[in-house]
Amino acid sequence: MVHDAANLNLKEASLSLFADDMALWEAVNCKSERTIKTKMGRYQEKVDQIADYMQTNGFELSTEKTVFMAFTGVQLVKRTCSITINGVQLVPADKTKFLGVTFTSSLSWGPHIDSLVRKAQRSLNLIKVLSRESWAARKPLIHLVRALVRSRLSYGQEAFFAAPDSQWVKLERVERAALKVALGVPRSAVSTLLYQEVGWLPLKEECHLRCAQLAVRIHCVPNTAVEVFTPDMGDTDHMQYKALESKTHTYQTVLPIYNHVKGIWEQSGLSKEKLVTGGTLPYPPWLLEAPNLIIDYGDGLKKAEDPLLLATVAKEKIDQRFKSHLQVFTDGSILQSGEAGCALSIPGLDITRKYKLNKGISIFSAELFAIYMACTLINDLPTPPLGVVILTDSKSSLQALAHGTKNRIPEYA
Incomplete structure (x- = not known):
């Protein structure tokens, strides 16, 4: 109620x-x-x-x-x-905390960011202690920095995205110190090379990316809570912002989130006209029938076998069991330069789609995104097929979907 x-x-x-x-x-x-x-x-x-x-x-x-x-x-x-x-x-x-975010009457974000720094500093001290142990490996320490430091420093970033640079410096200083400890490099190491080594976006750049994704969700999902404060991109004459900015004299320039992510949208070729407003599910997700996942066909075959033999066996299995199904093939790939992409193909409908993904994502995420786009494409077909089979060469993706481990599956899956 x-x-x-x-x-x-x-x-x-x-x-x-x-x-x-x-x-x-x-x-x-x-x-x-x-x-x-x-x-x-x-x-x-x-x-x-x-x-x-x-x-x-x-x-x-x-x-x-x-x-x-x-x-x-x-x-x-x-x-x-x-x-x-x-x-x-x-x-x-003068200030209050709502859902873990500290708001001030002037929208200065200083108290909230200071709180994030204190929490992340405690995690940094823990990582320093663990890094001195003989069994501490570099990769687990990097995962700890991501889980314990960055996750805390970025909490509420969709709210304080327009904080001044002086506040962002506090956050970046703690994260860079944690990365130097995890990588085992001296404190005098060049900070810009740290993110290249771990394959992350810098903290502020990732914030802009998350805000751009939020702007897309706001536009595509109807009746969101923040929809009233997000007019069309570039609409700085909106009544809400004239009231907040010029009449109440807030210290921070209050502009729509679209204005802050406009550059990312333009680089990605996105525009408001290209976005499609999504609808709600016709029935609750818990009533959806779980898909039948086939991970291993047996036959004692392994990946090290002759590729020609594997292809022959796979084609035979597909023809035997899924001849009457709509067959969808997906694949993801990553180049040595870090460029990532995925594709899907539906031979029965003569449909092929290719997608360029963010640089630095894992092959696991690329494979899952290909499966996600395949499901989206099938759902949008004018005439639903009687049977559909999605064929992928990523066993780890199927295992993650089978076990339903949310911490392993990206949000789009």
Whole structure:
């Protein structure tokens, strides 16, 4: 019933829910003290509407955990704004933490980034201790840096992507120190070569990539929570941003996420017109029938056997069992330069697709992406086939799909 609160008619305000954490926000144009009081009166009505709904359904908003914030640098707004919940008055707070991200009234992101640095520093100390052990190998240490350091430094990056360079330097300093420990190189080593050695994007560049992917998801998935704050790319005259940027005088320039990732979109040849809005599944995912995965045919054959013999046996098996199926062949490959790609082919429909992937991804990810694109293509066929078989030479991909280990399967699979 808590999640049904998202269906309330709140007019200009927006409501988002994650489990039992709720956020209500509205962009207002504060020109004078009278305007502020009028806007706050309307905002109070929406808060009361939510509180009444909760009380009607047997819930109660916690005044101890509820925080009211005014994202502005104008002191007049902070002195004038307040809301009341269950008779308790709440005044604007300077900062608060929501879903692990620390927000300040000026959107400076300093407290949040300082918190990330402290957490990552503790992980760095652990990696330093492990690196001194005789059994510590380089590759596991690099995985630890990815899991314990980068994962913490990048938490909330879709929110603080526009943080100033002075804040990004704090994050990059900790990650580079961890990579130097894991690689066993001196502290004076050139930092730019570290990422080439481990095959990662630098922290800030990966943030821009993740934000670009988020912008795609926002456009393709309808009714997202942040859709109200993401107008069309380049639409800097949008009312929300005029209110946030020029009227409330926030310290940080507040622009749509599209403006920050516009360069990546242009390099990738993406545009709003090329994106297709996706729909929801007609039935829940847990009711989907699991595919039949065949990993090993037996016959005692191994990969080291004669390729001609293997091809003959494989063709015979395919013709025997899948002659009446729509056959889809997938493959992924990576060059020595790190360039990656994948392809799929459907001989029965005379369809061939090729995809260029991000530089530095693993062959495992390339194979899985080819399988994913094959499933997408089959799902979009105008006439669904009676039987489909996807044929791949990646045994590790099939094993990962069979076991359903989420930590091994990239998000697109």
